[in-house]
């Protein structure tokens with residue numbers, strides 16, 4: 001207990017300097033509470049304003065898909081190069097060491113498999129689990145135009161309500177059914193509905209025509225989904241265009257972990273996202289790192 005008689009008189013009040021009031025760096029997020037913003041700042045790098053999320057949650061409806069057969073062997077070595085891991089609680093608890101200090105985005109919707117109607121999801125992980133597991137955001141699939149459109153939207157709004165109570169953001173993942181038109185009007189519709197109903201950020205696909213109108217009409221950050229595996233240069237070009245056209249980063253899975261050299265690919269994606277590297281330069285980096293890794297084997 002300090003002795004009251006020995007307290008020095010405070011002098012440094014800087015009465016001529018206005019108190020610092022910083023705006024928050026992320027689009028549409030300035031009115032959120034401190035905990036929400038702090039979690040978002042662990043997902044999105046405050047310097048670049050962008051994120052490289054590594055999506056490895058495919059097993060929740062697909063089982064051990066190519067590249068994710070052994071997460072301990074194939075994926076953990078990539079984790080240091082990602083800003084965030086997007087995964088299920090099963091993989092987090094069983095495989096990711098608790099000493100891993102980067103942010104976690106937890107998959108919280110589920111309940112279906114590739115053998116059945118995918119849009120028929122429910123909330124599969126309670127809010128207490130997200131708190132217990134120290135998640136920085138909760139990911140919910142939203143099937144706009146799908147058979148269970150309403151149910152999936154309500155899954156999302158329930159997580160937004162619960163997450164808001166505890167300061168945990170909700171990521172809406174827009175799922176596009178096989179028979180849906182992947183055009184700009186669809187993506188504007190899907191992302192805007194999610195934002196209007198409270199999602200804190202949204203994952204959606206890149207499209208060549210008009211993607212900038214998807215990002216500009218969405219009041220919260222958009223991260224680009226990777227989609228099926230394409231050649232590395234094409235994937236880097238897609239990521240480059242997405243961020244140049246307003247995306248706040250990427251949430252990529254197969255285009256990283258199914259690459260010939262996943263560890264080189266995730267670093268090349270990082271260069272495009274955080275350093276605005278051109279796809280050609282990033283592809284050169286990919287090849288250099290790939291060759292270095294091959295020589296080291």
Ligand code: R5P
Nearest residue numbers: 055057058226227252253254
């Ligand atoms: C479903 O849509 C999931 O979120 C995926 O499991 C995953 O995030 C997809 O990532 P990618 O399409 O880049 O493999």
